[in-house]
Amino acid sequence: MPANPQTSVTTSLIDEDVVRHRGWFGALWRSGSGRAGIIIVTITVLAGLAGIWGFTPYAPDGQDPSTVLKGISFSHVMGTDQFGRDVFSGVLQGVGVSLEIALLTMLIAGVIGTIGGIVAGFLGKWTSAVIMRFTDMMFAIPAVLFSLAIVTALGQGIVDTSIAIGVGWIPIYVRVVRTPVLALRESDFVRAGRVLGFSRFRLLWRHILPNIAGVIAVQTSLTLAWAILAEAGLSYLGLGPPPPTLSLGDMVNNASATAGVAWWTLAGPSLAIVVAVIGFNFLGDGLRDAADPRTRTR
DSSP states (O other): OOOOHHHHHHHHHHHHHHHHHTTHHHHHHHSHHHHHHHHHHHHHHHHHHHHHHTOOSSOTTOOOGGGTTOOSOSSOTTOBOTTSOBHHHHHHHHHHHHHHHHHHHHHHHHHHHHHHHHHHHHSOHHHHHHHHHHHHHHHTSOHHHHHHHHHHHHOSSHHHHHHHHHHHHHHHHHHHHHHHHHHHHTSHHHHHHHHTTOOHHHHIIIIIHHHTHHHHHHHHHHHHHHHHHHHHHHHHTTOSSOTTSOOHHHHHHHHTTTTTTOTHHHHHHHHHHHHHHHHHHHHHHHHHHHHOHHHHHO
């Protein structure tokens, strides 16, 4: 019995997507940057979870006058600050807060920006024009000023800070996603799907979205790194989550007055920020290599 042409073409389209993404995760691990990123990000996430769930050596906000500005020791691996608080316990909680804000920021910017980029690239010209003009207007305002304005208006909670940071990254997602969608819209397998009567939703879900997953993954990793830096900056200015919640930027701000006599109070939170940002950037580099078919072939 001859094969159904529609079934044959559909199978070939699905097989093409499977082949295109085969070995994607293996390529990520084979990449030096990807492997380093996975290790560093895993350690950062475990540290953040320990801070969120309270698995810390001491209470992060617990003050002990007898241990004020004590140096690094077995009992305090990162020393104590001017209030007698354990720096390592504060860093664990601060990493957890930074990851919470970074994750919410990524979800806000990623979901809205990805949808906007797909709509702008796949639908009609007037829709694309409206969305791109709106993103141009947002680009005209510096992201830092945008975040400062929003967090001042909304407040200083974790959700408010995430919204303030995430809104500024929406237009970046829109532009990053729109470009490959424009190219894929005119590709042969998408045209074949239109001929076969596939709905727009099926074309977007089964063939467009899987082919831009690598681009979205790379942008997501960079967004997480940038969100950690942005949260630290806002907290340093006193616009982060309010006390008693400790954040890395707030710890850096508090340590600036004592760094000259107790360097460890500044080194601990600063090192945590640097390591987390480097880890997500390494992960982004590895994801970029893994998304490249030439790299996967090698």
